[in-house]
Amino acid sequence: MTTTDTAPVERDRAVAVSEATPDPRMRPVAEFVEVVKDYPTNWLRWGMLRAVDHVSLTIAPGEVFGLLGPNRAGKTTLVKILLSLTQPTSGTVKRFDQPTTNRETLKRIGYVHENQAFPRYLTATELLRYYGALSQLSTAKIEVIVPILLEKVGLADRAREPISRFSKGMVQRLGLAQALLNDPDLLVLDEPAEGLDLDGRRMVADLIAQRREAGKTVLLVTHLLAEAERVCDRVAVILGGKIVRQGTVAELTNQGTTSLEETLSPIYAAGRTAVSAAAFNG
Numbered sequence: 347m348t349t350t351d352t353a354p355v356e357r358d359r360a361v362a363v364s365e366a367t368p369d370p371r372m373r374p375v376a377e378f379v380e381v382v383k384d385y386p387t388n389w390l391r392w393g394m395l396r397a398v399d400h401v402s403l404t405i406a407p408g409e410v411f412g413l414l415g416p417n418r419a420g421k422t423t424l425v426k427i428l429l430s431l432t433q434p435t436s437g438t439v440k441r442f443d444q445p446t447t448n449r450e451t452l453k454r455i456g457y458v459h460e461n462q463a464f465p466r467y468l469t470a471t472e473l474l475r476y477y478g479a480l481s482q483l484s485t486a487k488i489e490v491i492v493p494i495l496l497e498k499v500g501l502a503d504r505a506r507e508p509i510s511r512f513s514k515g516m517v518q519r520l521g522l523a524q525a526l527l528n529d530p531d532l533l534v535l536d537e538p539a540e541g542l543d544l545d546g547r548r549m550v551a552d553l554i555a556q557r558r559e560a561g562k563t564v565l566l567v568t569h570l571l572a573e574a575e576r577v578c579d580r581v582a583v584i585l586g587g588k589i590v591r592q593g594t595v596a597e598l599t600n601q602g603t604t605s606l607e608e609t610l611s612p613i614y615a616a617g618r619t620a621v622s623a624a625a626f627n628g
């Protein structure tokens with residue numbers, strides 16, 4: 347399969363999965379059909395950069411879905427579209443089978459991104475209480491869940507310290523706890539391993555496994571292929587805004603006989619060559 351002939355197939359698959367699944371519990375958690383996103387390259391809008399180029403994909407309930415790709419591939423833009431943080435230029439996107447204009451569905455999502463920033467004067471506990479209140483959890487629920495989450499992310503012994511004393515990895519752990527406050531049906535992790543040591547990465551992998559066991563869905567955005575191979579059920583590879591591969595990890599690793607890195611390295615290299623050629627040709 348070439349890198350260009352997957353888009354129509356995936357578009358048709360996305361539409362077919364969506365339409366052929368009458369049981370509402372089995373309907374896609376997230377669905378992109380022919381999504382395009384163009385950014386203006388300067389404030390006068392003289393030029394446009396196509397960050398997402400006719401992307402179609404579906405994320406099924408209960409799966410750990412990896413969105414893979416090198417820097418500037420368009421991964422975060424897709425996440426931002428899913429979370430209504432930016433609007434697509436064209437195409438359709440659904441969350442929990444609803445159009446993204448339905449903001450209620452956002453309550454069912456937890457989100458961690460690579461550069462978490464929180465008010466530094468709050469303690470870890472105060473921050474989680476604050477976000478718990480924003481999520482409209484009851485005070486009683488917040489008091490129970492906050493220590494449990496701090497324990498889960500390895501911050502129980504730092505619960506009463508201000509965030510200003512936290513390392514980047516600790517802030518990242520706190521971000522994970524924040525994203526779990528509402529026990530989300532969909533957990534979106536955008537480069538969650540960023541700033542984490544080996545222990546922290548193991549904690550993220552365990553957490554993803556626990557979400558899967560609980561029947562919850564995870565969207566993992568990462569450029570770390572070994573991490574994706576360990577924890578994902580299915581992955582899509584995005585390059586230059588286009589989905590160039592999509593399938594189960596078993597399919598993409600030839601039933602485990604090759605690594606994702608071995609499968610994807612030539613595709614990434616071809617993508618880099620195409621980008622350099624485009625830049626050279628102006």
Ligand SMILES: Nc1ncnc2c1ncn2[C@@H]1O[C@H](COP(=O)(O)OP(=O)(O)OP(=O)(O)O)[C@@H](O)[C@H]1O
Binds near residue numbers: 415
């Ligand atoms: N707000 C914006 N305005 C203009 N261009 C943008 C904007 N956000 C992203 N881009 C551009 O869109 C392209 C895709 O960016 P995006 O952040 O989606 O990629 P990514 O795969 O998440 O990259 P990374 O792994 O480096 O975070 C890049 O060329 C980026 O410079």
